[in-house]
Amino acid sequence: MADETIGRRTPILERLLSAVAPGLPQLLAGRWGGGLAALSVWVWFLWLVLTRPGRVVAASAGTGEQRIAVATVVAGLVVAWAWSWRDLQARAAGASAGFGGWRATLDSFSRNRSARLGLLVVLLLGLVALVAPLLAPFDPLRPGELLTERMVGPSAVHLMGTDQSARDVLSRLLYGARISLGIGVLAVGIAVTLGTLLGAVAGYVGGWVDVATMRLVDMVIAFPRLVLLITVVALFQSSVVLIVVVLGLTLWPSTARIVRAEVLGVREREFVQAARALGYSRRRIILRHVVPNVLAPVIVAATLGIGDTIVLEAGLSFLGQGIQPPTPSWGTMVADGRNNLLGAWWLSTFPGFAIVITVLSFNLVGDGLRDALDPRHRP
């Protein structure tokens, strides 16, 4: 009993450290994952606010895009600080409450080095995309001095050079991350949700429901996706929402097929029968007992899908049918630079690299998640 009361008191020094530099106490305790994340978010966002207070104030009264950036910064600071504080208290109190299901997944994931790297890059890209308006050194849309600043190579002022309209490539790249990642994540989110539900219902219920769903899948898959996209975009006015919806509605069949095939196997396992014998409804069995058991391939498919979608959007924009200029998207940027590839290599190279790194990172994360989510792979 005596030990417990002593254990509950967090050392003053640690608390102080946590208040000033959240994550540092954890880092000193040798817990790299959470500590490093909290500390770097804290330092980075604090640096953003302190170096450009004027922009932060202006952005918080600005457009929705800019407000998202400010909200991200505020949320990041609060979360990093609160996490560190509460983590210290939880440690001092000893045991953590609740079901520890996620603990094992996290542990397994964090042991996987390449997955860790992938996640780091993905998170970084995500944060960069969110705070782009505060981070970008120049306006990504407004042309600069066309006579003197057009297609200037990388320099201290323009780290990645300027393009044909004398706009800063780095700034456009940062804003482009919003478009590319946003479209990738949203479209795949729609596709995976739709595909998982339809595939699970088709596989579990069977009969005519299964037949109807799978014929629909065949039909959608038989349609050349790029042609469909170009047609739809040509018929309606191209917009981000339109592209997201069309991509989402064309990507779900592959997920549905994977899920259905997995469900056909899981459906026959004894724990599903046991769930029936416990009086669970069909909906509960599908959503709570069958779907979680088929999620591993879905997650892999989804992360690969995000990469695919980013490439697809880039291709569409490259063809001039996707994101319309002057809005920056990585695909448009690659397309714009292709005529000057020899003279001004930086125009296409940097956005091209951004695409490659993003897709690669998502794939690494997908692989790591697949191993981590499957309890049988845990030691």
Next chain:
Amino acid sequence: MTAGPESHLLEVTDLRTWFDTERGLVRAVDGVSFHVDSSETLGIVGESGCGKTVTSLSMLGLVGGKGRIVEGSSIRLRGEELVSASPERMRSVRGNEISMIFQEPAASLNPVFSVGEQIAEVLALHRGMDRAAARAEAVRRLEEVGIADPGMRVDDYPHQLSGGMSQRVMIAMALACEPALLVADEPTTALDMTVQAQILQLLRALKAKREMAMILITHDLAVVAEICDRVAVMYAGRIVETGAVSAVFRHPAHPYTRALLEALPSGGNVGPSDGEGLGDGRLRAIPGTVPEPTAWPDGCRFRPRCPLAFATCVHEPELIPLPGAGRTARCWLAQPWGDFEGEGLA
């Protein structure tokens, strides 16, 4: 001893569960009647393919796919007809009033949830408990089924448990809502001998504590002798003999029952007593196999394999009441004028 139909906890009358398959009509269960009372354990024994498992699934309304319970069948729980009950009503019966445990305990648990979550889910559904209460109750249930250190084990995943522990967890889940009847389908077959004994011990203790009825489906006569009060022997979709375990085992009236007992290494208290019929202490396999369920033999279904078959056996006998409480047998030789002896007479 024979009680009126209203007083039985579960009464199954003329149950027929048939499957329409490509190979033809499979009459897996073909006119089965039995009953169970509170605090009683009924054993249903027979070889593989006799319809034991389909019988138990029928009781829970879990015959899916191409199977159907034929009209005229009746399953009554405390007088309430379950065959015609709504799906909603059946869902509230399952896991709550009738529970079932299965042969493969490790496969019967959902691999992606901790055992605590799985027990908590049953409680949340049928008892409306909130998360914290359900978890606390889950720990108590684990302790009740003899899991050491339940406070830690509650967060374990199924793959971290041994077969015996998995079966204990399954029992905890099945009994979480204190059902009136537990159907155990080969609950110990997948476990090794010492664990089998422990699980049977546990089932018996829990049953006694809750005054719960139990139907034990098994092909293992030793298990029946160990734990059951009454036994029903199934062959080819029908019940061929019923009665108190001691009476049936000591004086089997049906040649199939006798053959089953003689196929058993005699462990002392199991098997027909010496000097009776073929009981010369030698192990005997039953010749042949259970016939295809698409084509049960005409007349007595055991006739092709029966050593005592004679002309009358081309007509199928009814279940003939014998002296002794609840004793019946479906064999012409068991007729009251036939050859029988034993305690049932007194």
